[in-house]
Amino acid sequence: xxxxxxxxxxxxxxxxxxxxxxxxxxxxxxxxxxxxxxxxxxxxxxxxxxxxxxxxxxxxxxxxxxxxxxxxxxxxxxxxxxxxxxxxxxxxxxxxxxxxxxxxxxxxxxxxxxxxxxxxxxxxxxxxxxxxxxxxxxxxxxxxxxxxxxxxxxxxxxxxxxxxxxxxxxxxxxxxxxxxxxxxxxxxxxxxxxxxxxxxxxxxxxxxxxxxxxxxxxxxxxxxxxxxxxxxxxxxxxxxxxxxxxxxxxxxxxxxxxxxxxxxxxxxxxxxxxxxxxxxxxxxxxxxxxxxxxxxxxxxxxxxxxxxxxxxxxxxxxxxxxxxxxxxx
Amino acid sequence: xxxxxxxxxxxxxxxxxxxxxxxxxxxxxxxxxxxxxxxxxxxxxxxxxxxxxxxxxxxxxxxxxxxxxxxxxxxxxxxxxxxxxxxxxxxxxxxxxxxxxxxxxxxxxxxxxxxxxxxxxxxxxxxxxxxxxxxxxxxxxxxxxxxxxxxxxxxxxxxxxxxxxxxxxxxxxxxxxxxxxxxxxxxxxxxxxxxxxxxxxxxxxxxxxxxxxxxxxxxxxxxxxxxxxxxxxxxxxxxxxxxxxxxxxxxxxxxxxxxxxxxxxxxxxxxxxxxxxxxxxxxxxxxxxxxxxxxxxxxxxxxxxxxxxxxxxxxxxxxxxxxxxxxxxxxxxxxxxxxxxxxxxxxxxxx
Numbered sequence: 001x002x003x004x005x006x007x008x009x010x011x012x013x014x015x016x017x018x019x020x021x022x023x024x025x026x027x028x029x030x031x032x033x034x035x036x037x038x039x040x041x042x043x044x045x046x047x048x049x050x051x052x053x054x055x056x057x058x059x060x061x062x063x064x065x066x067x068x069x070x071x072x073x074x075x076x077x078x079x080x081x082x083x084x085x086x087x088x089x090x091x092x093x094x095x096x097x098x099x100x101x102x103x104x105x106x107x108x109x110x111x112x113x114x115x116x117x118x119x120x121x122x123x124x125x126x127x128x129x130x131x132x133x134x135x136x137x138x139x140x141x142x143x144x145x146x147x148x149x150x151x152x153x154x155x156x157x158x159x160x161x162x163x164x165x166x167x168x169x170x171x172x173x174x175x176x177x178x179x180x181x182x183x184x185x186x187x188x189x190x191x192x193x194x195x196x197x198x199x200x201x202x203x204x205x206x207x208x209x210x211x212x213x214x215x216x217x218x219x220x221x222x223x224x225x226x227x228x229x230x231x232x233x234x235x236x237x238x239x240x241x242x243x244x245x246x247x248x249x250x251x252x253x254x255x256x257x258x259x260x261x262x263x264x265x266x267x268x269x270x271x272x273x274x275x276x277x278x279x280x281x282x283x284x285x286x287x288x289x290x291x292x293x294x295x296x297x298x299x300x301x302x303x304x305x306x307x308x309x310x311x312x313x314x315x316x317x318x319x320x321x322x323x324x325x326x327x328x329x
Numbered sequence: 330x331x332x333x334x335x336x337x338x339x340x341x342x343x344x345x346x347x348x349x350x351x352x353x354x355x356x357x358x359x360x361x362x363x364x365x366x367x368x369x370x371x372x373x374x375x376x377x378x379x380x381x382x383x384x385x386x387x388x389x390x391x392x393x394x395x396x397x398x399x400x401x402x403x404x405x406x407x408x409x410x411x412x413x414x415x416x417x418x419x420x421x422x423x424x425x426x427x428x429x430x431x432x433x434x435x436x437x438x439x440x441x442x443x444x445x446x447x448x449x450x451x452x453x454x455x456x457x458x459x460x461x462x463x464x465x466x467x468x469x470x471x472x473x474x475x476x477x478x479x480x481x482x483x484x485x486x487x488x489x490x491x492x493x494x495x496x497x498x499x500x501x502x503x504x505x506x507x508x509x510x511x512x513x514x515x516x517x518x519x520x521x522x523x524x525x526x527x528x529x530x531x532x533x534x535x536x537x538x539x540x541x542x543x544x545x546x547x548x549x550x551x552x553x554x555x556x557x558x559x560x561x562x563x564x565x566x567x568x569x570x571x572x573x574x575x576x577x578x579x580x581x582x583x584x585x586x587x588x589x590x591x592x593x594x595x596x597x598x599x600x601x602x603x604x605x606x607x608x609x610x611x612x613x614x615x616x617x618x619x620x621x622x623x624x625x626x627x628x629x630x631x632x633x634x635x636x637x638x639x640x641x642x643x644x645x646x647x648x649x650x651x652x653x654x655x656x657x658x659x660x661x662x663x664x665x666x667x668x669x670x671x672x673x674x675x676x677x678x679x680x
Contacts, residue, residue, distance in 0.1 A: 035349040062415040065346070071409035090346075196343045 005029075008040065008086065015072040015079045016088055030091055039067070039091035041205050042084045048205065049085050053077055055182075056203055059116050064108050064199040065090070089202075096194040098222070099231045105192065106238030108199045113181045113211065113244055120180035121208060128164035128259050132157075135267050142271065149270040152281055153263065156288070160260040166307065170255035173306050174248050181211035181249065187218060212249055216256030223290050233297060240301045250298070250305040257295050262287040344373065344420045347406040347413055363425060370425035371404070378419040382556040383412055385536075386421070389555040392533070398452050399445070401426065401544055401553040423553070426544035436582050438540035439574050441550040443588045446538055446570055447595030449552060450563040453533035454596075460529040463562050464519035467609070471513050474617045478506065481620045494623055494634040501642055508611040515608040529601055532563040538570050540577075564602045567592065568609035575648045576615045576641065583644075585651035593659075603656050610649050615641055 009021050012031065018038075024030040029040040043049040056068050069077035070088040078085040098105055136157055139145060145153075184191070185206045193200040223232040239245060245253075266284040299305075338355055341362060345352060354365040362373040378386075390402045390411055403411045403421035413420045430437050482502055485495035519527055535542070536557030544551050574588065592598075598606065619641065623634050 062413075068408040070407050071405070075405075075409055077409070196346060197339065198343060 008042075008081070011079055011081050011086060012040070012088065015074075016070060017073060031088075037091045037093070038070070039089045041087045041089060042081070043078070043087065043205065044084055046085060048207070049078060049087070051208070052203065052205060055116070055118075055208065058118075059112065059201070059203065061111060061115060063111050064201055065195055067091075067200070067202045067204070090200070092193040092195045092200050094194045095189065096192045096199055098189065098235060101194075102231060102234040102238045104199055105235055106242050106244065108192070108201065109215065109239060110242040110244040112183070112201075113249060116182050116208075116211065117179040118182055118208065120177060121182065121210065128167050129161065131264060132160050132164045132260060135264060136160075139267055139271060144273075145270055149266065149281060152284065153267050153270075156260075156263055160263040163258045163260045167255040167258035167260075170251040170258065170306055173251055177248065182208040183211035183214040185209040185214065187214050189222075210252070212252035213256050216253040219253075220257065220287070220290060220294065223294060224286055232294075236294075236297060237301055240303055245298075245303040245305075247304065247306060250303045251307075254295060254298060254305050254307060257291040260288075262291075340415070341373065344413055344415075344422075347408065347410070348404065348422055349407050350422075364422070370427075372423045372425050374403075374421050374423065375418055376420075376556070377417055378412065378556060383419070385556055385558045387411055389533070389558055392453065398449055398533070399551055400449075400555060401551040402555065426546045426551070428545055429547050430545040432541065435540055435577055438543060438545070439578060439588065440591065441545055442538060442540055442543050443570065443574075443592045444595055445543060445550055445552050446535065446567065447592040449535060450532040450567070451596040454563075455531045455560070457528035457530050458562075459526040460562055461519040461526045463529070463565070464516045464527065467516040468513065471509060471516060471612055474612045474614070475506075475509050475513075477617045477620055478502070478509070481624060484624070492629070493631045494629070494638065497635050497638055498620070505612075505616065512608045512611040515604065527601060529562050529564060529605070530599070531560055533558055534561045534563050534566040536566075538566060539573070563596075564598070564605045565609075567596075567598075567602075568606045571606070571610060571648065571652070572613055572615070575613070575644045578644070583648070585648045586655055589652050589655050593655075603659075607653060607656060610645075610652070613641075613645055616645070 005023060005026065008029070009023070009031070012018060013021055018031075018033040018035065020032070020034045022032040024032040024037055029042075031038045031040055053069065056066050060066050060068060067089040071077055072079055078087045080086075096104065136153070139150070139153065184204050185208075186204055191202050191204070193202065219232050219236070262284050266280055269280050299307075338352070341352065341355055341364070345364065345366075348371075350364070350366045350368060350371070352364050352366055354363075356363045356365075360374065360376070362375070364371045364373050386403060389398070389400055390405075392398045393400045393402045401423050403423055405411055406413065406422075411421060430441075432438075481495075481498065485491050485499055488495065491499065521527055535552060535555060536559060537554060538552075542552060542554040544553055571588075574583070616638075619634070619638060623629065
């Protein structure tokens with residue numbers, strides 16, 4: 001047995017009231033006890049641990065379970081262990097599929113958007129519009145770009161600029177907010193498990209990040225998978241019904257989809273010349289189209305946002321979206 | 330006791346998850362759910378609690394954990410919480426007590442209750458504090474009771490033919506009116522002979538001392554339901570307990586001397602507290618409440634009211650006499666001891 005693991009087990013036995021301890025998995029560290037499987041987390045960053053303790057205390061509520069820290073026999077939420085701190089958590093195994101559980105997910109995310117709030121993080125982003133413009137000008141100076149990629153990039157430049165401007169404008173409206181919805185950076189399907197017909201949320205141990213951005217990317221990634229697209233539509237509808245989309249959440253999620261990151265990534269990848277042309281352009285097309293579909297979907301649901309013109313995509317901006325979509329489809 | 334159905338067991342499972350417990354059997358018993366698990370038997374309580382009540386439970390739990398007091402308190406969850414909040418309702422788990430004294434056996438329950446109340450007060454006793462505000466509050470309560478009596482007597486005296494109940498009350502009225510006047514004189518003196526504000530000891534008070542909030546298993550008994558506990562002048566709670574027992578217990582079965590001694594042995598009262606107790610019992614609330622009830626009843630069962638009144642008066646008189654006698658005996662013993670001591674000191678000085 002790994003000596004470190006032996007020490008962990010010994011510390012667990014000494015500090016928590018477990019009688020039986022067997023290692024069920026080493027990575028991640030899962031311990032089989034007489035009270036079920038427990039997840040052991042090691043923390044090197046004490047400040048992050050305190051932040052997570054505080055975060056879980058804010059988030060805990062009666063509607064869903066959270067992977068809170070077990071208290072030791074002395075009533076402490078962690079055990080000091082060499083240069084680490086060690087915490088013990090529940091580790092339910094059954095994932096809570098999004099499909100057919102959209103209502104439960106939406107209720108959870110809505111609750112979370114009200115309780116998981118703190119000072120905004122990661123707000124010092126460079127303006128998207130400047131980024132798009134600078135990158136395009138930079139690419140123009142180089143003559144070694146793949147002609148196919150350059151064709152796509154230059155055809156979408158105008159749309160990318162419009163979208164970047166819209167993303168900047170939407171974000172700017174909430175630039176000076178005091179508190180923001182936060183989600184762990186690694187939020188995914190695996191973060192939610194099913195336990196006694198209740199959702200179990202694994203907050204994990206990653207840094208808190210802008211929740212709307214994380215959620216928008218989560219929805220986008222899922223929507224890109226053909227079999228999950230419908231489920232995402234239902235989730236957005238349920239979120240709207242539950243009241244998740246206040247002005248701030250709607251604006252920031254739309255901003256994430258408006259932001260032409262895929263255009264920037266495609267151009268950066270081709271400038272570096274390390275991505276196969278076929279694959280990168282294909283990914284770009286799918287992401288670009290999916291984002292537009294999601295923006296339309298959100299607006300069709302009737303979500304009120306701070307978009308110029310608001311409501312369904314119409315007028316110059318709506319046409320711009322339609323054109324860019326048609327162009328690539 | 331009845332088995333808990335599937336629907337109810339779903340929320341119970343969710344609550345028990347906070348304790349890492351898996352139920353083998355669930356049974357509803359009154360306001361509790363008895364939970365049998367491989368780790369033992371527990372009582373799950375479901376109650377609406379406000380923030381103040383939660384803080385009270387936390388205070389008592391901290392004291393019980395440090396073995397300062399002997400109480401059945403909520404067990405902490407695996408996350409260290411004492412109480413689980415679910416929308417408006419709160420839940421907590423306690424160890425199960427297999428009660429050996431039936432809820433209807435009031436004399437036995439009160440015997441334990443007086444002793445446990447005294448232990449609670451003694452073990453959480455604090456320094457003396459000014460009690461002028463308490464005395465003033467007592468005067469206000471007394472005035473309200475006097476008003477109830479005066480209103481009742483005024484109405485009864487103006488009836489050409491007073492009802493049997495009114496006649497019975499009128500017969501004993503002068504004693505109670507005189508008693509209330511004595512109590513008023515006592516509580517109006519919130520300063521001592523030197524003009525300083527009177528002081529009394531404070532302690533943790535249970536807030537709802539009743540035989541139902543006491544669990545008895547063989548020789549062990551513990552107070553429970555500390556939601557309404559708070560720090561205060563404990564003599565008020567003691568006096569209210571005597572008053573409550575006088576209403577609940579049958580006169581013939583009650584050994585008031587034993588109850589008083591039981592309290593006094595665990596938590597000896599000082600002179601000021603004894604005076605407080607003696608005068609508090611001079612204006613019982615049960616009598617005033619019965620007068621209000623009679624005045625407000627539309628259809629009156631005269632016989633019931635008369636017998637109730639007679640029983641209340643008899644028990645109250647019996648209790649008051651027994652306690653006062655005990656106090657006098659105590660005082661006499663103390664005086665004798667003091668005299669003996671003084672005589673011994675004098676003799677030593679002469680020698």
